[in-house]
Amino acid sequence: MAEDYILAFDQGTTSARAIEFDRWGAPGMVAQYDLPQHYPDDGWVEHDPADIWRLTVKAGQDIIAARGRPAAIGITNQRETVILWDRTTGEPLHRAIVWQDRRTAATTADLRRDGAEAMVTSKTGLLLDPYFSATKIAWILDHIPGARDKAAAGQVLAGTVDSFLIWHLTGGTAHVTDATNAARTLLFDVDRQTWDEELCALFRVPMACLPNVQDCAACFGTTAAGIFGDPILIGGVAGDQHAAMVGQAAFAVGEVKSTYGTGCFALINTGTRRQESSHRLLSTIAYRLDGQPTYALEGSIFVAGAAIQWLRDNLHFFEDAKETARLAAASTEEGRVVFVPAFTGLGAPYWDPHARGAIFGLTRDTQPADITRAALEAVAFQTADLLRAMRADAGDITRIKVDGGMVANDWLCQRLADILDLEIDRPIVTETTAQGAAVLAGLTVGWYSSLDEAADARRTEAVFGPKMRAEDRTAASARWQDAVSRVLSGPR
Numbered sequence: 001m002a003e004d005y006i007l008a009f010d011q012g013t014t015s016a017r018a019i020e021f022d023r024w025g026a027p028g029m030v031a032q033y034d035l036p037q038h039y040p041d042d043g044w045v046e047h048d049p050a051d052i053w054r055l056t057v058k059a060g061q062d063i064i065a066a067r068g069r070p071a072a073i074g075i076t077n078q079r080e081t082v083i084l085w086d087r088t089t090g091e092p093l094h095r096a097i098v099w100q101d102r103r104t105a106a107t108t109a110d111l112r113r114d115g116a117e118a119m120v121t122s123k124t125g126l127l128l129d130p131y132f133s134a135t136k137i138a139w140i141l142d143h144i145p146g147a148r149d150k151a152a153a154g155q156v157l158a159g160t161v162d163s164f165l166i167w168h169l170t171g172g173t174a175h176v177t178d179a180t181n182a183a184r185t186l187l188f189d190v191d192r193q194t195w196d197e198e199l200c201a202l203f204r205v206p207m208a209c210l211p212n213v214q215d216c217a218a219c220f221g222t223t224a225a226g227i228f229g230d231p232i233l234i235g236g237v238a239g240d241q242h243a244a245m246v247g248q249a250a251f252a253v254g255e256v257k258s259t260y261g262t263g264c265f266a267l268i269n270t271g272t273r274r275q276e277s278s279h280r281l282l283s284t285i286a287y288r289l290d291g292q293p294t295y296a297l298e299g300s301i302f303v304a305g306a307a308i309q310w311l312r313d314n315l316h317f318f319e320d321a322k323e324t325a326r327l328a329a330a331s332t333e334e335g336r337v338v339f340v341p342a343f344t345g346l347g348a349p350y351w352d353p354h355a356r357g358a359i360f361g362l363t364r365d366t367q368p369a370d371i372t373r374a375a376l377e378a379v380a381f382q383t384a385d386l387l388r389a390m391r392a393d394a395g396d397i398t399r400i401k402v403d404g405g406m407v408a409n410d411w412l413c414q415r416l417a418d419i420l421d422l423e424i425d426r427p428i429v430t431e432t433t434a435q436g437a438a439v440l441a442g443l444t445v446g447w448y449s450s451l452d453e454a455a456d457a458r459r460t461e462a463v464f465g466p467k468m469r470a471e472d473r474t475a476a477s478a479r480w481q482d483a484v485s486r487v488l489s490g491p492r
């Protein structure tokens, strides 16, 4: 079925995936390769750009070898992660510094102490936290000998993972990104829709390093001959959480999607006028089409599925994440064990990069099943913290659309419904991130005339409703709040 499918790349934190989507939004063949993680120091997380490139190309080649040439390519990616590379050779200056990395916590704390946060938040919708790209770019420029001189001479290009991939896919001809990825850097004015001189000066990032910013559905370039055979148009790009808004068809004001992968990211559509948060949520771009941004409020949790991976890889509680549903159901303790997985600090609404993880309530008979259950419950409690802030900012929420690797877990979906006290709507296609990238590319090549037309593809597979007694929910939430208060680092 050559040219009758869109090839969507989902370059996530833990894997490089390529997925085939047809016109009706149905996924076909999937090629996936795990991405090696590097943890060189406490709170540091890196990826090798050569791995990101090699595994992405390999995944794409697998699909194209089996299915022929696609009509277009869509790209979605882990956000905030930055790569700097040489304009002539394409050689990276350093490993990618990943969104979870906290090495620049002192820089953002200093800037906050200097009173910069109000200006930064009003322009970017973000907060001063090491999560975002700007301080990571400056760190590489400051720590690689000669990098600042090279950047001053115009020899260094910087970008998020989409930008790095597109530059290489187009044979070094297109240095571009999309508005949603740009909006995560701390360097992009989300009202004026441009890189901002004052922000670039504050974070010491030369503007000349930054890519051109385009709509999410646009011509980003064509692949260089040879990588995937004949050239293919790259027609859609969005950060993964934004692509998931598209895949989940969360187009109406007030619609919420929450994605459960390595981390958890909940976004509520706030329409074409940007709304600022009064409760430490981020104000970001959901997607931008024809120059018009649609905005969202976002709550970001750094550790969701990553806690499951930690139980699997470090504590060897199980071999496959799938086993967690059975283990959690087998746990007989009633929520006495509370696990705060603040491995790399806490995100929204706490924003504490110095917090670290802890498990409370252990007794002589605590079993792996109890700790596994607590790891899944932590995902629900953290989402509850986000939704509390979201409701305070944006009004009532009665249903959320969920997706991501973790929502295959029925126990977790039921727990989410119980703790959040609302309906959890799980779609048939849970690869909504890649689906969103395919939809954006489909808009560019004329498969769809509007987002709404593409949205017809979304179908609900299951709805989980709350079953927990209100007093049990209140007691469980109080245990969680108490545990969180114990891991917060306090004023520094």
Ligand SMILES: Nc1ncnc2c1ncn2[C@@H]1O[C@H](COP(=O)(O)OP(=O)(O)O)[C@@H](O)[C@H]1O
Residues within 6 Å of the ligand: 012, 013, 014, 015, 260, 261, 262, 263, 304, 305, 306, 307, 308, 309, 321, 322, 323, 324, 325, 404, 405, 406, 407, 408, 409
């Ligand atoms: N059945 C499951 N129950 C709980 N967690 C799961 C399950 N399946 C996968 N996960 C977790 O989900 C994450 C993978 O989800 P995915 O959406 O692929 O992540 P990412 O895009 O961040 O790489 C992993 O952290 C894994 O531990």
Ligand SMILES: O=P(O)(O)OC[C@H](O)CO
Residues within 6 Å of the ligand: 011, 012, 013, 014, 077, 078, 079, 080, 099, 239, 240, 241, 261, 262, 263
């Ligand atoms: O790769 P994921 O799916 O964990 O998403 C990472 C986020 O984009 C980080 O902000």
